Amino acid sequence: EVQVVESGGGLVQPGRSLRLSCAASGFTFDDYAMHWVRQAPGKGLEWIAGINWIGGSVAYADSVKGRFTISRDNAKNSLFLQMNSLRLEDTAFYYCARDRTARMTAADYWGQGTLVTVSS
Amino acid sequence: EIVMTQSPATLSVSPGERASLSCRTSQTVTNNLAWYQQKPGQAPRLLIHGASTRATGVPARFSGSGSGTDFTLTISSLQSEDFAVYFCQQYHNWPLTFGGGTKVEI
Numbered sequence: 467e468v469q470v471v472e473s474g475g476g477l478v479q480p481g482r483s484l485r486l487s488c489a490a491s492g493f494t495f496d497d498y499a500m501h502w503v504r505q506a507p508g509k510g511l512e513w514i515a516g517i518n519w520i521g522g523s524v525a526y527a528d529s530v531k532g533r534f535t536i537s538r539d540n541a542k543n544s545l546f547l548q549m550n551s552l553r554l555e556d557t558a559f560y561y562c563a564r565d566r567t568a569r570m571t572a573a574d575y576w577g578q579g580t581l582v583t584v585s586s
Numbered sequence: 587e588i589v590m591t592q593s594p595a596t597l598s599v600s601p602g603e604r605a606s607l608s609c610r611t612s613q614t615v616t617n618n619l620a621w622y623q624q625k626p627g628q629a630p631r632l633l634i635h636g637a638s639t640r641a642t643g644v645p646a647r648f649s650g651s652g653s654g655t656d657f658t659l660t661i662s663s664l665q666s667e668d669f670a671v672y673f674c675q676q677y678h679n680w681p682l683t684f685g686g687g688t689k690v691e692i
Contacts, residue, residue, distance in 0.1 A: 501682075503630075503684075510673065510684060510685075510686050510687045511622070511624075511630060511673050511675075511684040511687075512684065513675070513681060513682040513683060513684060516680075516682065525680040525681055525682070526681065527681045528587065528681065561629055561630075566632075566635060566641075570677060570680070570682060571618070571620075571635065571677045572620035572632055572635040572675065572677060573620075573630075573632060574632045574635075574641060574642075576629035576630055576631075577629065578629055579629060
């Protein structure tokens, strides 16, 4: 069974950092691109970062470019999101999602999300 | 960045009726468009990719059409479990972008 499980969310002060992790199982991790998508409570979906199967191509939303870094460790079937200089508006549920393909297209398996709350 | 506009914001329908949801993009995305369904408290679920290809396990009552800048998700006969929020997403250009969503309610 394909599973992606996020961890690392929590309460953090503005300006601080947080690192999210996503543990993948049930599929050959390095065959697929991966994404981070967030959703502020009661709001819509916002794609924030993606990475291709090998990690050679990454892309970011303008709202997080320069502050967030996506990475992956194929040997450990893991995806990461390093979030620096956090802002109040970064408060959201953060979803890890598997792409259908090796490059960045549509996401066919999603985790249940981890909540990041940025507050002083 | 490609801007995605979904309409209507809310669609009120009755079970058994047909629902048509619109998604327009600010520039062409050819057929690089996906549709997702999200129910309260749940993660999104992929319904359609490539504008018209149903994802694995998606019932045939869901269909996608369109290309270029105008797309439609049609639910042919609404079931109770279809009441949810639906999002379109383009993957033609980086950054990938989502529409604001259409809530399908009774």
